[in-house]
Amino acid sequence: xxxxxxxxxxxxxxxxxxxxxxxxxxxxxxxxxxxxxxxxxxxxxxxxxxxxxxxxxxxxxxxxxxxxxxxxxxxxxxxxxxxxxxxxxxxxxxxxxxxxxxxxxxxxxxxxxxxxxxxxxxxxxxxxxxxxxxxxxxxxxxxxxxxxxxxxxxxxxxxxxxxxxxxxxxxxxxxxxxxxxxxxxxxxxxxxxxxxxxxxxxxxxxxxxxxxxxxxxxxxxxxxxxxxxxxxxxxx
Numbered sequence: 001x002x003x004x005x006x007x008x009x010x011x012x013x014x015x016x017x018x019x020x021x022x023x024x025x026x027x028x029x030x031x032x033x034x035x036x037x038x039x040x041x042x043x044x045x046x047x048x049x050x051x052x053x054x055x056x057x058x059x060x061x062x063x064x065x066x067x068x069x070x071x072x073x074x075x076x077x078x079x080x081x082x083x084x085x086x087x088x089x090x091x092x093x094x095x096x097x098x099x100x101x102x103x104x105x106x107x108x109x110x111x112x113x114x115x116x117x118x119x120x121x122x123x124x125x126x127x128x129x130x131x132x133x134x135x136x137x138x139x140x141x142x143x144x145x146x147x148x149x150x151x152x153x154x155x156x157x158x159x160x161x162x163x164x165x166x167x168x169x170x171x172x173x174x175x176x177x178x179x180x181x182x183x184x185x186x187x188x189x190x191x192x193x194x195x196x197x198x199x200x201x202x203x204x205x206x207x208x209x210x211x212x213x214x215x216x217x218x219x220x221x222x223x224x225x226x227x228x229x230x231x232x233x234x235x236x
Contacts, residue, residue, distance in 0.1 A: 004071065006167065006199050007033040007056055012065035014048075014055055014222075025051040026062070027222035035166075036197040038190065039228070040210040043219035049203040050171055052219065056201070057090060057169050058082045070166065087116045091160030095172040097152040099144040105131060105151075106140040109159045116163065123162075130158035134188060150181030157188070161198075170202040174209055186212050 014026035025048050033039050041049045054060035056067055058074050067074045070089075074082060086092075099108045109127035114120060131140055134154040144152055153173065160168055170189075174182040190212055193200050202209060210216045215228030 005032040006035040006070055007031070007201070008066075008068045009056060010066045012055060012067060013063045014051055014060070015063055024222045026055060029065070029222075029224055031056065031217070031224060031227070033199060033201060035199055036193070037215070038193045038200040038213045039202070040213035040216045041201065041203045041219060042205070042210050042216055043225075045205075046221075047219040048222045049219055051222075053169050053171055053201065053203050057092070057167075058086060087112065088163055089166050091163070091165040091168040093153070093156050093160045093168065093170045093173040095175040097144070097149075097156045097176075099152055099155055101144050104141045104143060105136060105147065105155045105158075108144070108155055109162055112159060113162050126162055127158070130161050131155070133161070133192075134158045148181075150177055150184060153177060153181070153185060154188070157185070161192070164196075165198065167199045167201065170200065170204075172203060172205065174204065174206060179208070182206065182208060 009029055009031040012026050012029040012031070013024070016023045016025055029052065031052065041052060043049055051060065055062050058067070058069070069085070077085065100111070103111065106124065106127045109130055110123040113123035113126060118126070128137070128140060131137060134157055136151060136154050136158065139147060139151060144155070147155065153176070174185055177185065186209055189200060192198055202213065204210060216226075217224060217228050218226040
């Protein structure tokens with residue numbers, strides 16, 4: 001395991017403006033994640049959790065400060081280079097499954113691989129492998145409407161894992177699932193985290209999900225108030 005963090009943010013500010021309303025979504029945020037770590041980001045709605053995920057992954061820009069992934073500053077990367085990096089080295093799982101309804105489970109997992117330049121034959125094999133990994137080897141040809149919510153989220157996870165990313169970002173990935181499916185999804189993710197040393201950063205409201213992470217980062221009003229390592233920020 002590398003000695004340094006795989007994700008690092010220093011003095012990050014992010015402000016959203018809408019007419020006369022100014023929202024400081026991230027306020028002087030310092031944030032680090034070590035390779036192979038599973039981190040849960042928790043806090044009330046509007047605390048900045050999703051903004052943190054979007055800015056750390058390069059989906060959204062920051063106003064000031066620095067973010068680096070695997071030692072590379074995001075601000076030094078072109079939009080194309082950053083898009084390519086996300087496609088090859090990051091995976092994303094959201095609360096909405098975002099599956100294409102006209103494609104089978106296997107085709108949904110294949111699609112981002114093909115778009116990234118993988119041959120159709122290799123994409124098909126890798127999609128089948130990832131669906132087997134998440135326990136859906138018997139659902140390859142099923143359309144999303146023929147799958148339960150838990151199964152659809154497993155397809156979304158398989159799609160996020162298709163390129164063997166170093167980092168997987170999750171935003172309320174169990175938000176639409178019942179407690180049984182949540183427990184099964186988190187058991188799957190913790191197994192992948194331990195066996196494959198993939199890094200997971202998971203935004204969640206769920207105490208059950210947070211309890212399974214290596215540490216919990218707590219946010220409030222754009223600040224990190226507890227980084228889970230004993231360091232506390234603004235007292236709220």
